[in-house]
Amino acid sequence: MTNDYLSSTFAALADPTRRAILARLASGEAPVTELAKPFDMSMPAISKHLKVLERAGLIARSREAQWRPCRIEAGRLKEVAEWLEHYRRFWEASFDRLDDYLRELKTKDNPKEKKHVRKQSKN
Amino acid sequence: MTNDYLSSTFAALADPTRRAILARLASGEAPVTELAKPFDMSMPAISKHLKVLERAGLIARSREAQWRPCRIEAGRLKEVAEWLEHYRRFWEASFDRLDDYLRELKTKDNPKEKKHVRKQSKN
DNA sequence: TGGTTACATAACCTCTGGGTTAAATATACT
DNA sequence: AGTATATTTAACCCAGAGGTTATGTAACCA
Incomplete structure (x- = not known):
């Protein structure tokens, strides 16, 4: 890789x-x-x-x-730039929107989870 | 810095x-x-x-x-992404256009130079 | 041929990075 | 109070990174 x-x-x-x-x-x-x-x-x-x-x-x-x-x-x-692209949303999105994103990800993947999301295929 | x-x-x-x-x-x-x-x-x-x-x-x-x-x-x-931006042209520009860029830089800074450009304030 | 310039390699030193095991700390559970 | 779980800290080991000086090599110059 x-x-x-x-x-x-x-x-x-x-x-x-x-x-x-x-x-x-x-x-x-x-x-x-x-x-x-x-x-x-x-x-x-x-x-x-x-x-x-x-x-x-x-x-x-x-x-x-x-x-x-x-x-x-x-x-x-x-290649470094491409690697970084995976994280762009973390510094570009407003914090609110990032929270939204994570909350959406969380509930979609594991609706009952309260503390933290479970492992899920990354990237 | x-x-x-x-x-x-x-x-x-x-x-x-x-x-x-x-x-x-x-x-x-x-x-x-x-x-x-x-x-x-x-x-x-x-x-x-x-x-x-x-x-x-x-x-x-x-x-x-x-x-x-x-x-x-x-x-x-x-910050890493911003640092990288300084180099984006190196992988985005076509090689010909990059050559153009460097040649232009060179002749503008030191018209008589033949082998390599001299030091110049970076970035 | 001999000297100078440009650079690489060798041998060495010291400090840090990434790992270990063992022990300490902090919080929850009964 | 006593045990289990989560995480950090301490002490240690070893390999590698980044620097040094001394030496080697290659090309040019006179």
Whole structure:
């Protein structure tokens, strides 16, 4: 499942340095040295971050002489967006409407339940 | 900045158990024992996962007798969605149009550049 | 050929994350 | 008061993440 990828994608995004690198790459390809400039961090550290991003499928690296330009690879970000869509109603609906939704779900599934709804196939 | 929260939110979402818990909670409040049922895992492990989700602001817990019902708290998910929006064009635009975009960005910012664009204030 | 630049790999350290079992706490039930 | 149920806390273990310095490799330059 796409499930497997989600864990490594989220893990990769959980680091501010890596998110900053992605933000930089959003304005175009860049070689490693340039990506490293904003950070007070050794090159190997940056290299590791890039490897994490690459393994997570968030960036791709090519070769150009002695440079290794990096660019954003958007597929996994799209998967994250799709995963998030399942929860959109939680922040878009007004709270009242959300309550309505849950109450409806509850009574439809298990009319006698009072405390909490029972497990039901998710998603 | 919202930046601080993003790291803990993404970190919380990087675990499949925790995402499954969120998926379950998407269909309504549930107490801890019920959340634990699908998993071959000790209660303290679940308890820790819930604490991570709570600290990340992804769930909230209340009290009801000896139960601690959990529910989704959508604010942080919304922040993730907003963060993602900055990258939407990367998976939505056709590749040609993306190339156009980057080329335009590049020439506008630094007309003489050939290999790669220079650093520029991000986002 | 030798030096410089760009980057990766190796070896190491430390801290945290995710799991365990055992014990504590809180509420309800009789 | 005494037991059962629900949940958290404590103490521990181990693997992995994120950083370091030192070293290796590859391409360009003179």
